[in-house]
Amino acid sequence: MATETTDPVFQLVKTLTKSEKRHFRLFAKRQGATEGLKFLQLFDALDNLGMYEEEKVLELAPALKKAQLANMKANLYKNVLSSLRLYHASQNMDIQLREQLDYARVLYNRGLYQQSLKMLEKVKTQAQQAEMHHTALEALDFEKMIESQYITRSLAGRADALSEEAMSITAQVTRIHRLSNLGLRMYGLYIKVGHARNDEDYERITAYFQEHLPEVELRDAGFFEKLYFYQSHVWYYYIVQDFRSAYRYAQKWVDLFEQHPTMKEKQALLYIKGLHNLLAALFNMLYHSKFKEVLQQLEDFSADEKRRSSPNTEMLLFLYIETNRINLYFMEGRFTEGLEFVPAILDKLEYFKAQLDPHRKLIFYFKIASLYFGSGDNYKAIEYLNKIIRFKDLSLREDLQCFARILNLIAHYEAGEDEALEYQIKSVYHFLGKMNNQQQMQVEIFRFLRKLGDIAPHELKDAFIALKDKLESIAANPFERRPFLYLDIISWLESKIENIPVQEVMKRKFKAMK
Template identity: 70%
Template structure:
């Protein structure tokens, strides 16, 4: 017996909507062969299962032999993808254009060169209008092939114009790739390390950014060139913690889609990512009034019945909306209210589990733990922090791995678990030694927690005040601010000094911002 929950064919079958399944059956029945009937039977058998079990498949469909199963699954997978390509073709301009390129190839192979050239010209114009220069370049390459082999009466002047078009479009494509490479590389740096930890990180990231970001004339740049240029700047400034510059370029990213509203449909994911990054910058700047407006805009887009909907955009909208809903609770200090969102969030995390990468899950666990910690429920905070601490790949989001352990220490202290606290201090010290990621804030917290046993109750308040003053001095150093982006340790210390809940301190600070 085999329970292959992650079987790719089974996953694709279970992901289909009712209308997609109906279309697939119609698509399959057109073939009218016994082979087609067999993989449709396999499809129905898989669709009826909650977990994939090949033994039950063979029992349900006796006409399928064990030796046939692997080939039938491969054929079923191919047929489903072909059906989905046809079903969603009308909603995806790139699929339509590539189909027309295929038609042009068929006409070319049949010897209908003029018809093929006409179709290629249409593809080229449509691709350029849709900001898909790579497809336009494919069409031009095909045009050049036909013009170089056959006399079509259009060769006079055509060779020069095709060459000039190819050179111009290729230069745009080259810049797009260069810019998108920079954006992707900077994002990869953030996924691995988080924000710049020190001067060395800052200088290395800055050196890479300046050496690899191509010069760009914004006035003549294409939509995609500007988009990736803004993205690269957003990630650079976000990683080095220059949130004002990050905000400026994130706003340019979003404004670009207002300048080209027709691009929201073919580039939906980039549009909502722009809104999300704008929200991240506003969150770090504590610009709440603008934050709420942008979040409302993101939620309005999600609820727009006319927008393009597919599982990819739906999962991104879920990620971005709930991440920023939680951030709104953090800004206001309404942790108890935020905790009420957790059951709904956990349900959706389970629903989208197949589409979520480990990085996203770690981020949500940290945010959930922070909500519980802020509300005073240390046991629940520890529960979700342990999900991060026990994650096997410690190289993923080293920053979250690090600060989850720091918050875990504080939660154990607040919970009054002295035995566990001693163990956690030793464990975290070993972990940070391996990560080579001890900053001054962490060192001071360690010193404080280690010396707790030597501090008498009447001296405790003064000890909190001393630690707070040290941390305020540390936070004045730009390269030591990183830890404070993850833990508002100052507010926690103030809550201990004043003997009030931490969320009361943060709510007071939020009121003073308005």
């Protein structure tokens, strides 16, 4: 019977591309006839399985006995990693420099100190040029150790020079760490609570950001100092809903790569993440023309197969491109057209399930549910909203959980599921009661839906108009706009007032915006 436990070796094998598999087979044959045969049989068995099953592995690899399986899997894991390291060495400067550091160690151990120092000097220079400061510092520490033990009189003043160099690189690494730590913490804060909810949130987040933001002289700063400085600001402004400022710093992030084009290849993941954050800011500003331009920039970068150097790159390109394509459909009100791409997105979600974290899956489910809702298919919207509502870790994106429940209520109402609606109202009431901070929009919609069954049919239009007026008044408060980023409830109300599909309202708004 298939086990639900994900086996690490199986998982690793399943991430390999065709060329990586071919390279491994050649690599395994170098292990010797007997050992190579066992490796290949186990490798092929894992490669041919859709789900890890120990019994089927043993059937497909007859040269292996059950008692050997654990050790052979451990060896296979190690050898697949070794093969991948060799295969990707030419594309990864850090692997190449690490190899040269290893060679310097070998030379040192053989007493060839000058050769080792020459190798370390080369590593240090290349690392500094690539702004890989940790590697440069490691080479420098090794250099200092050799010099402290084997100082030659021809190297007068070398000790002082090395000490000053170490202090300079250490200071730079410290600044980079402080900036990257701040960016990571701001991102973590966003994942946990979403956008700032009130003045108190704003003051607390701003105080935290300013307290931990180190002073940076951008004119003299290196690539990564600038990058993490811009990144931290993007997340700060995004959390406090200052999308114009978030756009400005996301553009600086992307421009930094344009100024250092070689970094697009060396740090491709950070480049495409910058484009994604720029798109997020543009979407929230409803800046359609610029959004299309940047999305095309991301798609053009993705189209070059040389840039798809790893499954991780593939996964992030899928994530960012498809997320923003859906956002474009939202912006233009083309919900029904967007549904054509849902099957392909679901296939990719399954393909990348081992790499995608729960937060990103929930975002996709909400966006897919919104596409179905916007196109009028309420039952399919409910199906995807339930995937979010049933997710066990409620601490992850409490706001998303809340809006999924509210949209679920609306979808049940639209579908005419009156009996289920009563249960859903109780469920949402219970959830809102446990929330750390409810916002006016959430409370007003819930109150309205709770009373909906008591409103006479001929009074519905006036009730929808009254709610729309109330919500537009609420949306005037900058901190109360957050809910409308997730759920365009006002367009839905307009569709009910005018008795037309919600996507027709959205299309009309898009045309008026152009």
